[in-house]
Amino acid sequence: EAGVVQSPRYKIIEKKQPVAFWCNPISGHNTLYWYLQNLGQGPELLIRYENEEAVDDSQLPKDRFSAERLKGVDSTLKIQPAELGDSAVYLCASSFTPGHIQYFGAGTRLSVL
């Protein structure tokens, strides 16, 4: 069974440019998470989806970040415009339900120059 798939794996952009990350969760997992991870630190939750509904987006900087999960399966996280401080790894995870084990993708490493 395929795990959580994220693309791209790496992205280098100039500041003020837009960028988008894509995540395909494990089949059958209703809950999807986007995390931000700075180098050598633990992941921090940005947003959690239950099917297509964002149920926890309190940590998402809504002035420049947006996310969608239109059909309740795959999801896109967007930053527009990107800032230097956005350089980090963006991790996607999924679980069967909120209380179940979260499985993580390999992440997208973003470098903003």
Add this chain to the structure above:
Amino acid sequence: TQLLEQSPQFLSIQEGENLTVYCNSSSVFSSLQWYRQEPGEGPVLLVTVVTGGEVKKLKRLTFQFGDARKDSSLHITAAQPGDTGLYLCAGTSNTGKLIFGQGTTLQVKP
């Protein structure tokens, strides 16, 4: 706000040595998990502890959950270079959110 403090942040040891990583909080968690993350990969779950005082063993790794469910420890016996990585503890908050500690970067030198 529920926080998890991990210590030490960095650990560099020789192959064969033992080590312990600590994860502490002033808050109670319904469960606590330990993850291991290698460079360029996402965290991978090692174990979940649920009951206060619980001890779980995974080969050379021993995990313990504090009696009050506020802290946990990970002990590695006879560390090997393959144990190198970022070790993360994460607690399930009272709202169901997974809260991560800042991680412990372990380097085991041959």
